[in-house]
Amino acid sequence: MKTICLNLNIHRPYRLKKYDFFDIGRNNFYFDDIGTQAGAEQKSRNFVCPMLDTVRDLVEKHGQSFKCSITVSGIALSIQEKCCLDVIERFRNLADTECVEFIGMPYNHSLSALTDEDEFTHQVKKHAKELHRLVGVTPKTFRNTELIYTDKIGLLAYDMGFDTVLAEGTGPGIDLKGPNFVYFNPLQPRQKVITRNISFSRILEDSLKDTKLFTPEYFTNKLYDDIDTDDEIIYIGINFDHMDGTTGTREQVPTFIKNIIDSAIESGVFEFMTLNEAAHKYQPVAPCHVTTPISGMTRKHDLTPWQGNELQKEALRKVAALGSSVKIANNPVLTDIWERLQCSDYFYFMSTEHLDYKANIFKTPYDAFISYMNIIDDLSRRIDENIEKNNADNMSEQQIKDVISFYEKEIVSLRRKLSDKE
Amino acid sequence: MLGWEFPPHISGGLGTACQGIVNGLGRIPDTKVIFVVPKVFGGEKARNTVFADAGKYLEHHATILDREVRIVERDDAAPEETKLKDAHGRLIYIETASMLHPYMQAEQIEQILVKKDIDPSTVWFDKKGRLMATIDGEEKEVRLSYSDTQFAQDNDSNDTANEPQPQKFEFSGGYTSNLYNETGMYARVVEQLAKDYDFDVIHAHDWLTYEAGVAIKEATGKPLVVHVHATEYDRSGGSVNQRVFNIEKHGMEQADAVVSVSNLTRDTVVKKYGIEPEKVQTVYNAVDFKPIRREQKKKGEPKLVTFLGRITHQKGPVYFLRAAYKVLEKLQNVRFVMAGNGDMYHSLINETARLGIADKFHFTDFLDRNQVRKLLSITDVFVMPSVSEPFGIVPLEAAKSGVPVIISKQSGVAEVLDSAVKVDYWDDNALANAIYSLVKYPALSRHLSQHGREEADNMNWDFCAADIRNVYENLLDDDKNGNIEDDGEPAQKTESQQIQKNILIK
Numbered sequence: 001m002k003t004i005c006l007n008l009n010i011h012r013p014y015r016l017k018k019y020d021f022f023d024i025g026r027n028n029f030y031f032d033d034i035g036t037q038a039g040a041e042q043k044s045r046n047f048v049c050p051m052l053d054t055v056r057d058l059v060e061k062h063g064q065s066f067k068c069s070i071t072v073s074g075i076a077l078s079i080q081e082k083c084c085l086d087v088i089e090r091f092r093n094l095a096d097t098e099c100v101e102f103i104g105m106p107y108n109h110s111l112s113a114l115t116d117e118d119e120f121t122h123q124v125k126k127h128a129k130e131l132h133r134l135v136g137v138t139p140k141t142f143r144n145t146e147l148i149y150t151d152k153i154g155l156l157a158y159d160m161g162f163d164t165v166l167a168e169g170t171g172p173g174i175d176l177k178g179p180n181f182v183y184f185n186p187l188q189p190r191q192k193v194i195t196r197n198i199s200f201s202r203i204l205e206d207s208l209k210d211t212k213l214f215t216p217e218y219f220t221n222k223l224y225d226d227i228d229t230d231d232e233i234i235y236i237g238i239n240f241d242h243m244d245g246t247t248g249t250r251e252q253v254p255t256f257i258k259n260i261i262d263s264a265i266e267s268g269v270f271e272f273m274t275l276n277e278a279a280h281k282y283q284p285v286a287p288c289h290v291t292t293p294i295s296g297m298t299r300k301h302d303l304t305p306w307q308g309n310e311l312q313k314e315a316l317r318k319v320a321a322l323g324s325s326v327k328i329a330n331n332p333v334l335t336d337i338w339e340r341l342q343c344s345d346y347f348y349f350m351s352t353e354h355l356d357y358k359a360n361i362f363k364t365p366y367d368a369f370i371s372y373m374n375i376i377d378d379l380s381r382r383i384d385e386n387i388e389k390n391n392a393d394n395m396s397e398q399q400i401k402d403v404i405s406f407y408e409k410e411i412v413s414l415r416r417k418l419s420d421k422e
Numbered sequence: 423m424l425g426w427e428f429p430p431h432i433s434g435g436l437g438t439a440c441q442g443i444v445n446g447l448g449r450i451p452d453t454k455v456i457f458v459v460p461k462v463f464g465g466e467k468a469r470n471t472v473f474a475d476a477g478k479y480l481e482h483h484a485t486i487l488d489r490e491v492r493i494v495e496r497d498d499a500a501p502e503e504t505k506l507k508d509a510h511g512r513l514i515y516i517e518t519a520s521m522l523h524p525y526m527q528a529e530q531i532e533q534i535l536v537k538k539d540i541d542p543s544t545v546w547f548d549k550k551g552r553l554m555a556t557i558d559g560e561e562k563e564v565r566l567s568y569s570d571t572q573f574a575q576d577n578d579s580n581d582t583a584n585e586p587q588p589q590k591f592e593f594s595g596g597y598t599s600n601l602y603n604e605t606g607m608y609a610r611v612v613e614q615l616a617k618d619y620d621f622d623v624i625h626a627h628d629w630l631t632y633e634a635g636v637a638i639k640e641a642t643g644k645p646l647v648v649h650v651h652a653t654e655y656d657r658s659g660g661s662v663n664q665r666v667f668n669i670e671k672h673g674m675e676q677a678d679a680v681v682s683v684s685n686l687t688r689d690t691v692v693k694k695y696g697i698e699p700e701k702v703q704t705v706y707n708a709v710d711f712k713p714i715r716r717e718q719k720k721k722g723e724p725k726l727v728t729f730l731g732r733i734t735h736q737k738g739p740v741y742f743l744r745a746a747y748k749v750l751e752k753l754q755n756v757r758f759v760m761a762g763n764g765d766m767y768h769s770l771i772n773e774t775a776r777l778g779i780a781d782k783f784h785f786t787d788f789l790d791r792n793q794v795r796k797l798l799s800i801t802d803v804f805v806m807p808s809v810s811e812p813f814g815i816v817p818l819e820a821a822k823s824g825v826p827v828i829i830s831k832q833s834g835v836a837e838v839l840d841s842a843v844k845v846d847y848w849d850d851n852a853l854a855n856a857i858y859s860l861v862k863y864p865a866l867s868r869h870l871s872q873h874g875r876e877e878a879d880n881m882n883w884d885f886c887a888a889d890i891r892n893v894y895e896n897l898l899d900d901d902k903n904g905n906i907e908d909d910g911e912p913a914q915k916t917e918s919q920q921i922q923k924n925i926l927i928k
Binding site for chain 1: 722724761785
């Protein structure tokens with residue numbers, strides 16, 4: 001028996017407004033709430049709900065023989081809580097069947113793993129908490145934003161209780177036996193690493209975008225043909241981010257998925273499991289060494305889509321640099337905005353690699369960059385104003401601690417500079 | 423008068439100067455202006471409405487040499503937009519179909535065509551002056567807009583140095599030569615047009631109209647004045663286009679008088695184009711700008727330093743960026759804004775990102791007139807670091823808005839605006855110093871703001887128009903009065919300067 005782990009990823013960013021120079025200091029509205037909601041409603045009606053219903057049907061039909069894993073970002077959850085409660089309801093029902101696993105990730109779909117460990121930890125915990133509140137589950141498997149992974153990120157996740165972590169099956173500097181096995185993290189041998197089967201993930205994604213491209217039979221036949229006898233696990237991860245439900249119609253996509261899964265189960269060669277179950281079933285075959293970050297996007301499998309040019313690097317640098325003052329200001333509204341702005345999609349908009357993204361309102365990466373930096377400037381002014389208002393007399397205990405830890409960090413870095421000079 | 427876009431929509435451009443001059447002349451009794459502009463017909467309805475609600479006018483269309491021509495004759499005044507109430511003059515405003523473009527160089531347009539996958543050698547102008555091309559077997563209009571210049575961006579905007587550099591663009595000569603033919607075509611249309619009207623002097627603004635001016639002179643024998651707002655040396659930054667140079671030189675040689683907008687430009691005309699100094703007279707531009715009320719800054723709100731102009735080599739945006747970086751090393755509570763578009767737009771955005779100042783250095787893209795007013799009303803320091811600026815009206819607009827001004831010594835406006843900080847464009851240390859001082863020391867900035875505004879308020883297109891009228895009269899008088907100046911001395915303070923001085927003293 002070969003194990004198939006199907007992982008559906010659901011994420012949707014808040015839509016940004018075009019925020020021009022004249023808005024700075026005068027207008028605090030960075031997000032297009034109406035557009036965000038309308039988009040979310042449309043997508044949940046046309047795509048997410050039919051898809052989740054299909055999963056439910058499959059679970060009902062096959063019982064314990066069909067299982068899968070779902071990733072839903074904290075941002076998507078918060079939008080759905082506002083305007084698509086039926087989606088949350090479906091998540092909850094699926095969780096109750098115990099055939100569907102929910103996976104952990106940074107709440108804001110952010111790149112914080114690359115910039116700030118504390119913030120990263122905070123966001124992952126926040127996501128787990130929200131997942132528990134809304135869906136009633138505690139995630140055990142971790143999938144970082146866009147499958148961005150290094151050994152270090154795995155270790156951080158392990159420290160938060162994730163015994164399984166997901167990674168891309170290939171990337172620069174990756175040397176593995178193949179994607180279809182369970183590995184372990186060299187920094188923490190108890191943590192299992194499951195690597196994505198890129199070719200099947202792509203074929204499935206493409207066929208969902210255009211259901212006329214392949215037949216379900218083609219897909220299952222290819223599974224028989226391409227899987228080696230000693231392969232153990234086939235992790236197929238697909239993104240819903242870039243599908244808007246217009247290409248594959250409401251009926252076609254679910255039917256397609258149903259057909260594939262029915263025929264795979266009926267063949268008797270494949271079984272379906274959640275990623276966490278599969279990680280426990282199989283022994284790791286080798287360590288998975290990843291020192292430079294890999295990702296699940298583009299053919300290069302590196303960070304180019306979000307950190308490929310100077311614009312993106314500057315934007316991430318500047319948003320991350322606001323972290324310490326946001327904590328001192330301790331204003332929930334500003335903190336929320338700052339966290340939202342870390343969403344990886346906004347950096348993706350600034351890519352000069354001519355990537356396609358439907359939710360992008362910006363004509364050029366330069367427009368996206370200018371608008372984003374204008375927002376950062378405005379936000380930093382609001383934060384500074386807030387800090388001025390606060391002083392030690394009316395600070396909470398936590399705020400005082402934050403201020404102390406901020407200056408402690410400053411002192412450490414200044415000492416380092418001093419010793420460098422000596 | 424052969425001029426440009428009117429009313430203008432580019433801040434401080436050639437159109438602004440033409441508008442000022444026409445309005446000024448309109449206020450002088452017994453002066454009539456026939457104003458001819460090349461323009462693309464269609465899609466410009468907003469301008470027609472300006473005429474529609476502006477009282478008595480007569481409008482008719484004609485076709486000359488297969489080109490459409492629109493003629494608007496007005497008895498009372500220039501277009502309403504100029505708020506001209508006391509005009510005695512009579513204006514005839516004529517638009518002839520043509521796709522001539524004062525700000526884009528031919529090569530640039532050709533480059534845009536290539537980016538749009540259009541073979542430049544296959545395009546042509548139709549009788550409405552539209553640029554046409556055959557795309558997929560169909561004849562279609564090619565629309566060129568200011569935002570198109572971003573296609574013509576620098577190739578070095580890509581920060582990854584390891585990638586192979588895109589191939590240097592090679593000119594096929596197709597569109598470019600069409601454009602030069604177009605200046606000739608335009609000249610023939612205007613020459614035909616001139617036969618229907620009675621006038622005494624021909625006045626042509628900048629090189630695209632020189633040929634037309636010369637053609638009319640040859641046909642009618644009337645004296646020709648060419649008005650040099652910029653030369654090919656200013657526009658090209660050294661790599662002079664020989665054809666344009668030739669057209670300019672020919673126009674200046676054929677002219678009976680050459681008007682330059684500053685002594686700086688006069689020098690270029692005399693030295694680089696070899697024009698007899700006696701023939702060249704400086705008439706400074708003026709400013710007609712209605713500022714809006716300055717916005718009160720909140721306590722602790724950052725100071726704003728503004729660059730406003732095309733983002734091209736000629737305007738020196740790089741020096742502004744370098745100075746900004748140096749200022750930001752010392753001061754945090756200051757912001758920089760670069761308003762405009764141009765071929766260096768994207769590479770400068772990349773540069774701010776690379777320097778890590780992008781959260782304090784903002785870009786606005788192209789701004790319309792109202793946005794310019796708005797921007798100047800919140801600006802604390804205005805900078806024009808032009809490498810080569812024949813005049814520069816925008817600093818005067820800033821001064822009128824009460825903004826302290828820093829200008830490069832390589833600008834014509836530096837000759838007339840005393841209450842401004844003047845630096846060499848290449849000296850970004852001096853520029854950074856000046857910005858720092860104006861941001862930090864309110865006394866200095868108050869002084870410049872107050873006196874700069876007074877000076878700018880005294881620069882009036884009426885003086886400029888009076889000088890131009892003098893030039894006309896000297897030409898129309900007999901040759902014995904012909905010499906305007908002493909042998910080759912740089913132009914002395916002209917009459918308008920004298921009048922302005924008088925007013926200043928009062």
